[in-house]
Amino acid sequence: MAGQKEIRSRIASTISTQQITKAMKLVSATKLRKASEAIVRMRPYAEKLQGIMAGLQESADDDRLAVYFKAREVQKVALLIITSDRGLCGAFNANVVKRVRAMAAGELAGKQVQYICIGKKGAESLKRLGFDCDTRFVNALNGLSAESAFDLASTILEEFKAGQYDQVTVVYNRFKNAATQILSADAFLPVSPADKAEATQGSSDYLFEPSKVAILEDLIPRSLKTQLYRSMLDSLASEHGARMIAMDKATDNAGELLRSLRLAYNQARQAAITREISEIVGGVAALEGA
């Protein structure tokens, strides 16, 4: 059995580790709250946008809008991979990377794929695996705002319109609740006809200034940008949730480790005392016998 001294120093280091994980858990909980508030704050905007879009569906077949809807033959694909900038959040990043690898080996095999990484961790792991990453937006999650997300989305939209990609997919962790993230691969562009077919009614009473198509020309990119922003916010909230859970587990594990270390320490201490007593008793017996 390890000596008392070693056990004592292990106990001390486990306690300080536990303090760190506990603090990180609390920090993540606060950040998670902030991130989920941001999601709630954008909801009215997104819903209104969706509402107006739904009312204008019948005009969406116009040629000027075809660029967003038309499915082209898929040769060039852009994968937007949203991960986190920091680690220590369980399988959060590993799951995304795993999905990207599966996609690269499966449905995207033989196609020209551009891996656009948002978040440092994903970029690092994919690079290590030999993927050629596009790191223009790798720091986009740092100080994320609607404006920066919209700029990013505009760039992607322009590149899509210019024919640099035929399809854009976003891989990210969707936020369900603090303990649950749903790994998703959402089709971003072209806009799928399924979205198009949703509720159609009641737009005929509106005046349109300047025209329905002009409004859609503004509305569709706006809605796409909002969608991407939403994905990024979701990923952020998921990250903090995942880290909170990971740190909670780490704190529990440290507690368990501490318990068994303390037991070992007390056993060692008791053994030493017992040994000393038996030595004294033995000594006394030897003296008496003499």
Added chain:
Amino acid sequence: MWVEVLTPDQTLFNGEAKVVSCPGVDGSFQILENHAPMIANLREGTLEISGDDSHSFSVQSGLVEVLKNKVIVLV
């Protein structure tokens, strides 16, 4: 009429107003009480809301929906 000004990050304004002046793509226009239902695009300019208080916001682009004395501005 009730006016809401929304951005993806926050709600900029939420309250009663009498006049909303918007920089429409085809020229500025005002929305008064009982305006017909309308959806309009905005260009860069200043959005002004006047009622008991006056507020103005500079916008890059945007979208206005007017329906049943409720004006929603998405910027």
